[in-house]
Amino acid sequence: MAARAHRHSPLAMMVLALLVEEPMHAYRMQQLIQEREKQDVVNVAQRNSIYQAVERLRRDELVRVSHTVRDERRPERTVYELTDAGRRTLDGWLVEALATPAREFPEFPAALSFLPLLPPAEAARQLERRAETLAARLREREAVLATVDLPRLFLVEDEYRLALLRTELDWVRGLAADLRAGTLTWSGEWLAGWTGTTGAAEG
Numbered sequence: 246m247a248a249r250a251h252r253h254s255p256l257a258m259m260v261l262a263l264l265v266e267e268p269m270h271a272y273r274m275q276q277l278i279q280e281r282e283k284q285d286v287v288n289v290a291q292r293n294s295i296y297q298a299v300e301r302l303r304r305d306e307l308v309r310v311s312h313t314v315r316d317e318r319r320p321e322r323t324v325y326e327l328t329d330a331g332r333r334t335l336d337g338w339l340v341e342a343l344a345t346p347a348r349e350f351p352e353f354p355a356a357l358s359f360l361p362l363l364p365p366a367e368a369a370r371q372l373e374r375r376a377e378t379l380a381a382r383l384r385e386r387e388a389v390l391a392t393v394d395l396p397r398l399f400l401v402e403d404e405y406r407l408a409l410l411r412t413e414l415d416w417v418r419g420l421a422a423d424l425r426a427g428t429l430t431w432s433g434e435w436l437a438g439w440t441g442t443t444g445a446a447e448g
Contacts, residue, residue, distance in 0.1 A: 253338045256287040256298045261307065261327060261335040268311040268326035271295045282389070286402055299325060307331035361431050369424035372417050379414040383407065 263274050275295050278284055289295060302308045308325045315321040327335075360368050390403055397404075423429040 258338055259287045260298050264327040268324050270322040270324045271299050307334050365424050365430045369421045372421040376417045383410045
């Protein structure tokens, strides 16, 4: 019988990785993600995201119930542990994620592909707003990391995110500057000559 293909996500990988450390309940996983500031790595915006991820992993037999714990001040909590299949699956996911660029479809490149639908001045204005947000995020992350005393091994994902932020910020600022200077521009008539349509924004 062929091995079952397990659907993976960053959150599923995080849950399995936490269980490599020790068995724990979902609330403890949530605490660790926040304490280690991994909420920028995995999406835990919804309160029950971790519980749903754990349940999917349990159904796929990648984790199993170890025991339950309860004290007088808290409700009963189910402690999960990693299965052998879970560890093998995690290793496979990590190898694939490290070696193979994923086909992702972020919103920003899609928006850039429709840039001519806005007048150049408006496009520049919105890109400048994006640059301000990126710069604020960059300052915030750099300030946080300046206070963290951890070996580099535990900060490589932060290095990567900072590198992406810096690169995007420089590129967005450059694009906005080109629009302001008129070295990149368009008009409805110019676009109609290229596309054969008149639905683009007027310059």
